[in-house]
Amino acid sequence: MSDSVADSIEMAAAGSVVVELITVIKANRQYLSEVDGAIGDGDHGINMSKGFSQCGERLAQRGELPSLPDALADLSEALMEGIGGSMGPLYGSFFLDMSEVLSKHALLDKHLFHRALVSGIDAVQTIGDAKVGDKTLIDTLDPARAAYEKALDHDDSFRACLSAMIAGAEAGMNSTRELRARVGRASRLGDRSIGVLDAGACSCFLILRSMGETLTLLLAGGAGGAGGTGAGERQQTEEQRG
Numbered sequence: 124m125s126d127s128v129a130d131s132i133e134m135a136a137a138g139s140v141v142v143e144l145i146t147v148i149k150a151n152r153q154y155l156s157e158v159d160g161a162i163g164d165g166d167h168g169i170n171m172s173k174g175f176s177q178c179g180e181r182l183a184q185r186g187e188l189p190s191l192p193d194a195l196a197d198l199s200e201a202l203m204e205g206i207g208g209s210m211g212p213l214y215g216s217f218f219l220d221m222s223e224v225l226s227k228h229a230l231l232d233k234h235l236f237h238r239a240l241v242s243g244i245d246a247v248q249t250i251g252d253a254k255v256g257d258k259t260l261i262d263t264l265d266p267a268r269a270a271y272e273k274a275l276d277h278d279d280s281f282r283a284c285l286s287a288m289i290a291g292a293e294a295g296m297n298s299t300r301e302l303r304a305r306v307g308r309a310s311r312l313g314d315r316s317i318g319v320l321d322a323g324a325c326s327c328f329l330i331l332r333s334m335g336e337t338l339t340l341l342l343a344g345g346a347g348g349a350g351g352t353g354a355g356e357r358q359q360t361e362e363q364r365g
């Protein structure tokens with residue numbers, strides 16, 4: 124590679140991925156509830172923000188920021204306990220399965236992240252009964268995975284794979300606008316569910332974009348860094364997001 128971007132990230136120094144997820148979900152509390160309010164009960168942002176905030180409290184109690192797999196396990200527990208309805212178990216399982224795949228590895232590279240992503244999505248599909256096209260978070264997850272895999276098959280860099288994943292997730296989220304809800308509360312609305320985004324698909328996009336962006340920043344910092352890939356780069360992420 125001609126630039127200094129690394130191919131892998133130190134797992135121990137990547138807990139900031141979860142810190143950034145918390146920031147993003149809390150910042151989008153109102154937006155997610157507004158999206159949910161169009162065809163649901165309007166509580167998605169409140170619920171997600173509550174669960175992610177509880178994870179923030181767990182991380183604060185630890186004192187030192189844990190490794191990425193440990194931080195993801197904390198997030199999973201907080202979501203399982205803190206969010207009612209279907210989203211707690213769905214996202215809780217997503218992050219738990221990612222955590223399990225990543226644990227016991229010192230370095231995160233594009234192949235390991237792929238395995239974690241696939242495992243997390245499989246967990247969501249095992250728990251939920253949604254398929255692609257049902258207007259759920261699966262419509263974000265599936266194209267995100269497909270885009271990541273396509274980049275991986277081309278032997279693109281980790282950074283390029285993450286960029287592809289974000290683009291796939293965004294396209295998938297936007298695809299839910301024209302879909303008719305077939306599972307969950309919104310399915311009772313029938314054709315009236317067409318024309319608005321699915322709230323779970325939106326939160327899922329925010330999650331995948333945040334993960335992809337933070338990992339990209341960590342790659343730019345280099346896997347051999349002194350673990351000082353924290354506050355400054357997180358701040359940069361927030362500024363970029365505007």
Ligand SMILES: [Mg+2]
Nearest residue numbers: 163164166167
């Ligand atoms: Mg709701």
